[in-house]
Amino acid sequence: MAKQGYHHGNLRQALVESTLALIEEKGPTGFTLSEAARGAGVTPAAVYRHFEGRDDLIAEAARQGYEIFADLMDEAYAKGQPSALASFQATGRAYLAFARRFPGHYVAMFESGISIQRTPDLNRAAQRGLGVLERAAADLSQRIPAARRPPAQMFAAHIWAMSHGVVELFARGSPGTRAPFPPEDLLETAVGIYLRGLGLLPADE
Structure with a gap:
């Protein structure tokens, strides 16, 4: 999957969009938090600034x-x-x-x-x-x-x-x-x- 990245500090929405793309591709249980982070162009640790986890x-x-x-x-x-x-x-x-x-x-x-x-x-x-x-x-x-x-x-x-x-x-x-x-x-x-x-x-x- 192509890396989407994010702009203007809108990391939260970039992570949601990455998650939506992964859901379409693999289903709601077929991807990891690391994959969602990678799709947004950040490290897994960055996800926790906005979300508690994949769910x-x-x-x-x-x-x-x-x-x-x-x-x-x-x-x-x-x-x-x-x-x-x-x-x-x-x-x-x-x-x-x-x-x-x-x-x-x-x-x-x-x-x-x-x-x-x-x-x-x-x-x-x-x-x-x-x-x-x-x-x-x-x-x-x-x-x-x-x-x-x-x-x-x-x-x-x-x-x-x-x-x-x-x-x-x-x-x-x-x-x-x-x-x-x-x-x-x-x-x-x-x-x-x-x-x-x-x-x-x-x-x-």
Whole structure:
């Protein structure tokens, strides 16, 4: 991997960027702190000026990822307004788009084993991002009679699970998992089946 180096004293961010590149290349557990330091053009000892260790570095990469994720989800939700259905569908597409555009961040957030409770800032960023999907689910579920309406958190969790599954199996080019359909189509049809089951879409949509 080419040495990235850092400028203007921004060693902290250079280390995060080095970590993201290593996550993309080797996964969240496949690199050492020394490799992250080398990618930023510094010695391992220099890392400890800003981070306690590798997990701390990954947690910061995840925090930054959640901030980007939240912004993209917010933008998608707003573009779909005033239609609750359009906003809901847009957030699903934004999830896939984020996974494609920011694979290092995505892995740090969802596949590294780092708890979102690790730091208050990480938890705050995560709740903001995932909260957009929950808000979109809550808006859409208002069409369901109260007696049959699932909790918004459950509704959002189902869609999150479908989105994550499509990303893991088909959207990031995992070997041996090529699908004959675009990931966006897979997610849209799966969500459509789910919404029809809740009575939120007519049978022929």
